[in-house]
Amino acid sequence: MSENQLHTAVLLGHVEFINRILTTNPELSKSLNSKGSSALHLASAKGHVTIVKDLVSVDSSMCYVLDGDGRSPLHLAAIKGRTVVLGELLKAAPPAAAVLTAAGESCLHLCVKYNRLESMKLLLKFLERDDKLLNWKDREGNTVLHLSVAKKQIEIVKYLLNNTRIEAESRNANALTPLDLLLQSTRDLRDLEIKQCLEKCRESVARNDTDISEINKTTKNSAKKKHKHTDWLARKRNALMIVASLLATVAFQAGLSPPGGVWQDDFSGNPNSTIRADKPHKAGQSVMAYTLPKKYGQYMIFNTVAFLASLSIILLQVSGLPMRKRRWMWTQMVTMWIAISAQTLTYFVTLVSMTPKHVERTVYDVAKISVMVWLSLIGVVFVGNASRCVMYLLRKYGYIAEKASEAIVNGEDEEDDDVL
Template identity: 30%
Template sequence: MNTNSGDQLKAAAETGDIDLLYTVIHDDPSILEIIDSIPFVETPLHIAASWGHIHFAIEVMNLKPSFLWKLNPQGFSPAHLAMQNDQKRMLSRFVDMNKDLVRIKGREGLTPLHFACQIGEVELLAEFLIACPDSVEDMTVRGETALHIAVKNEQYEALDLLVCFLRKNIVRGAGRTQYKILNWKDTDDNTILHILAQRNFEPQVVKALGLLLKTRINLMAKNLQNKTALDMAGNVDIRSIIELRSKSNSQISNAPTLAHKLRSNTTIRHKVRICILRIRSNILEEQRNTWLIAATLVATATYQSGLSPPGGIYQVSASDDHNMNITSSNSTISTPKNAGFSVLSGPGFFMFSILNMTSFFLSTIAIIIMIPSGTMDGVVVVPVLSFTLSYLFSMIMISPTFVNSMILLFVLYSLGVVLWIDVFLGMYYGLKPVIAKKLNILSLKQYCCNRRNTSHGL
């Protein structure tokens, strides 16, 4: 590449002259290849992005798509330069052509999404999040998320948008991503709440605090100085708001280390879960599918045989003259007292029910074990358990003797009690922090009202 061709190419990019671009290519056909071979270089696309020449930029991108990912000697891509020079339409075209450009990292690990948070471009930020939801997980070299950058630059509208996006995001794993990003720590182990707690008492700060306190943010997180957000609060009013929802550093025990967790006592529930997870991990996918089909067929067959035991059940039909003509499914005459019960004798039905229930319970347990681990476990487990309870209820209804009914009823109640205890415990531990959070939010609102009345001399 000669100097004259390079100067002409630069002039074409600065003016957006596509004709001059092709004149340079005609004179020096390898000029774009030579530029592309340089690791860090200012390409014609960098220049066009800075000047806002959209048509020229698209022409260059069609000729050399790799220029989109090139960093100049200052560590910026064309998308970064478009952000810095307020070329929003140019940036939108970049994202339309390749959504992954939202995540391209430049100097200090900053992405275009980070830049949008830094300067408070809310509309552009929303466009980036919709185009590439995973971009919210990108970090800078300082371990900062987009939320850290928004708080540090006091861009509270951008923070509000990011938090609302995390709460409304529905892609796979969105719940785990929300918790991770809200509680992410930078290289100083500061969460966004640590940084926000150090701000002055202003309406925007109070609003941002209220928004964060409604989320799953960890109020007990400590930074490298072993301080919580409450300890970092410099303003008395900010400290009072956080104090309604938090505990002081002296009241918070240190989080258990990984070594402590590994050495902790294993409960019976954990042992059962470990056993199930080990079985799942040792099963190949083809084996899982085959065994799951077999277990489902066995459960269905045993359920059906439970509804129609050997010999059938006694049935009753009413004639037109209202005289009772009582027959069984095998034409055995019965009395109204036996209608709906199994034809089998008491001992015979007891043996049948034991064998049938054993097969049914083993197959349903196998179904639960074969279900792959994931967030959808409960969607399958709950119907299976309900199916089991309905099976037991059916067996109770057709049992021919009182003793058999009582035994089956005891099994049904025992299983039901265990399930309800597990459900209530799960609801208790799940709703306990939510209820506490709601109560504290009400206290926070009351505190803000009192502050507002005090400031107005009421």
């Protein structure tokens, strides 16, 4: 159904004309326009308080109706920040505050999504002790605290933590808490203040739920280890992303610009010549592929391995998968070793192919020594990480005494966490 007289009058804000229409034909308040919006939807979005009062006095059930976009009049008032209108709608139909959008979002989600703090405060007053709606999760498993932390809305985060019983440790569909989301997001000047608020709230909950002696003996150490574990993962993720991006850029450029460059013109070939360079070739093809085909094959294999390994790390980092375990980070670190090693071999192949015959022996000797040193370094790093893995498994399955385990956690493990 297209717009009727009531819809047009609401858009223009003609209060007296609207009263006449509602008096003579109140059923028009239930009619929907072509976008599925009622007159109450339009009045709520426009912020016409008097018209909203008149419409809900005729039929308050329209507060529950969703428009073509899956939103009720309360949703539109929250999105637009129409606080007074929102109050009138809540007075007329308090249960309408629990109506969800077609996307599974509550009014509180919309307030956070569009940064409407005052509207959110009003809704929370009406909800009072309705913790179910306060901690409601959208289709991605995010509570309003998850959204406010992701959007770096400091004022909303503080209000939720200080004035409501929001679950600060709730996990979304990716098993991430609000603090985990903060640590994985792009760095910002507001991060420190938000992090302090979340940690303070968590400590307060721990004090209320746990005995003081238990906090001193267990909770303090486990919280410290969890913080350290999360910080370690965040540092390693950032370092891997930077190094992987650099290696991918270098490998991509090396693939497009092989040693010796590319042919600048087409050549049909010289059938009487035994020189490889005189064979037929086309502009844009690699010169090295004709002059040194074996070394060119080695060059492209190592360079491609480095390129794909680097892209794999970047893909895992931006995929949004829940990689909060050390074993995932170790897998990415091994992939990075492969990428760096392949890039190193690419360099040596390039160096050898560009070296003249009269100094080729010297270059080979230097390359051998360099490769041996490089393999030794890789071996040391591998043994170090393998030792850490073994100690972790022994500690996990109880093969190490409790005191020795605590010494590892408080001493050796702190140093090992900074080793790539």
